[in-house]
Amino acid sequence: MKILLLGEYSNVHATLADGLRALGHTVTVASNGDFWKDYPADISLKRKPGKLGGISLMLKVWALMHKFTGYDIVQLINPMFMELKAERLFGIYDYLKKHNRAVVLGAYGMDWYWVKTCSHDMPLRYSDFNIGKQLRTNADAVREQKDWMGTAKERLNREIADECDGIVAGLYEYWVCYKDVFKDKTTFIPFPIKPQGVKPKAKGEKLKIFIGINKSRSEYKGTDIMLKAAEAVKANYPERVELEVAESVPFAVYEKMMNCSDVILDQLYSYTPAMNALLAMSKGIICVGGGEEENYGIINENELRPIINVTPSYQSVYDSLKRLATMPDDEIMSLKRQSIEYTRRHHDYIKVAQQYADFYVNILSRKDKMQRV
Numbered sequence: 001m002k003i004l005l006l007g008e009y010s011n012v013h014a015t016l017a018d019g020l021r022a023l024g025h026t027v028t029v030a031s032n033g034d035f036w037k038d039y040p041a042d043i044s045l046k047r048k049p050g051k052l053g054g055i056s057l058m059l060k061v062w063a064l065m066h067k068f069t070g071y072d073i074v075q076l077i078n079p080m081f082m083e084l085k086a087e088r089l090f091g092i093y094d095y096l097k098k099h100n101r102a103v104v105l106g107a108y109g110m111d112w113y114w115v116k117t118c119s120h121d122m123p124l125r126y127s128d129f130n131i132g133k134q135l136r137t138n139a140d141a142v143r144e145q146k147d148w149m150g151t152a153k154e155r156l157n158r159e160i161a162d163e164c165d166g167i168v169a170g171l172y173e174y175w176v177c178y179k180d181v182f183k184d185k186t187t188f189i190p191f192p193i194k195p196q197g198v199k200p201k202a203k204g205e206k207l208k209i210f211i212g213i214n215k216s217r218s219e220y221k222g223t224d225i226m227l228k229a230a231e232a233v234k235a236n237y238p239e240r241v242e243l244e245v246a247e248s249v250p251f252a253v254y255e256k257m258m259n260c261s262d263v264i265l266d267q268l269y270s271y272t273p274a275m276n277a278l279l280a281m282s283k284g285i286i287c288v289g290g291g292e293e294e295n296y297g298i299i300n301e302n303e304l305r306p307i308i309n310v311t312p313s314y315q316s317v318y319d320s321l322k323r324l325a326t327m328p329d330d331e332i333m334s335l336k337r338q339s340i341e342y343t344r345r346h347h348d349y350i351k352v353a354q355q356y357a358d359f360y361v362n363i364l365s366r367k368d369k370m371q372r373v
Helices: 012-022 050-068 086-099 112-121 139-148 152-163 172-179 215-221 223-236 251-258 275-282 293-298 314-325 329-347 349-372
Strands: 002-006 026-031 073-076 102-107 166-169 186-188 207-213 241-247 263-265 286-289
Touching: 002 012, 012 026, 012 349, 026 050, 050 086, 073 349, 086 102, 086 152, 102 152, 102 172, 102 349, 112 139, 112 152, 112 172, 139 152, 139 215, 166 172, 166 349, 172 186, 172 293, 207 223, 207 251, 207 314, 215 223, 223 241, 223 263, 223 314, 241 251, 251 275, 263 275, 263 314, 275 286, 275 329, 286 314, 286 329, 329 349
Parallel strands: 002 026, 002 073, 073 102, 102 166, 166 186, 207 241, 207 263, 263 286
Antiparallel strands: none
16 A cells, blocks of 8 residues: 555654555655654654744645645544644645545544543543543643634544544544544554563662653643652652653653663553553553553453553652552562563554554445445
8 A cells, every 4th residue: 555644743653654664565754753852754844933934834735745645545643734724734634635545534642522522521530631520720721622622623623534534543542532423434553662672671779760741731741740749759769769851852862861761650641651651661661650441451451561550640640659669679570571561462563553554454445335336
């Protein structure tokens, strides 16, 4: 198949592309590298700051449109698949739909269905927008609600979801938001991770805890709370704990800092580990974050439990880190080995790419049958 992966979140498309290429498919990645993270792309869609940056990107996109035609599959990372206003993306989406065989929408992060479902229906015990039946009122969550509800972004998301040929969710939470509305074309496929081929490193004298901070989304993702808990554990157990913080650094720098760690703190309001946590786990680093039973259930994992699951509170994070700080070394090593095995079983990028390829083939077969009727 000839496949275009348009947009990027946390290296999902770049990694998926490598897996699909290993299976013999022709793949092009066009993206902005996920902003400052600077992930690789075959066609760069980076935007310069300001209004002129938007105009420049729009002109570049239209000049490139002939390169975005003739694909069997075009997969969008998100309804906002380019750094342009939603109003600009309607026409680009229509062009992609017209000049390619099939379009797939990725349910990988922030979009209208995520905001609406978590803010109104609340099927999850907690999320970026709710704790139980109470709405979160932090500024980041309120801003996202205003940005997506009753706006051009909502209209764009709903149009693409209605008209596209398939929807693929990368986390349990996002699958929940789409599965009932689009049950005939929504599937869940785990995120792809390249095996690191490493054995877990033994813990040194101190437990090395690592956290990555994106300043603009710290409160929204809960890393502000996790950082405070980690700092308190370090202060109370200085002889047992080290803490390293990476703040809005390029991915290559982030990964280098992470590699020296025993533990990574992930998103506080998640049920599941996302790309950064999964990459860390593939290196034998223990994830403290989302590890709810729904996460294990959707991938049919009945044996491994490598993730230190926390509920969205300071005390839960503090208690979990305290337990790790005082845990015997053999138990730490067991969790590290389980982390590697977990990613090998469920997130190997070639296995995941095959799941995507199967999904794409089913979409194309269904379309061909409909055209023959």
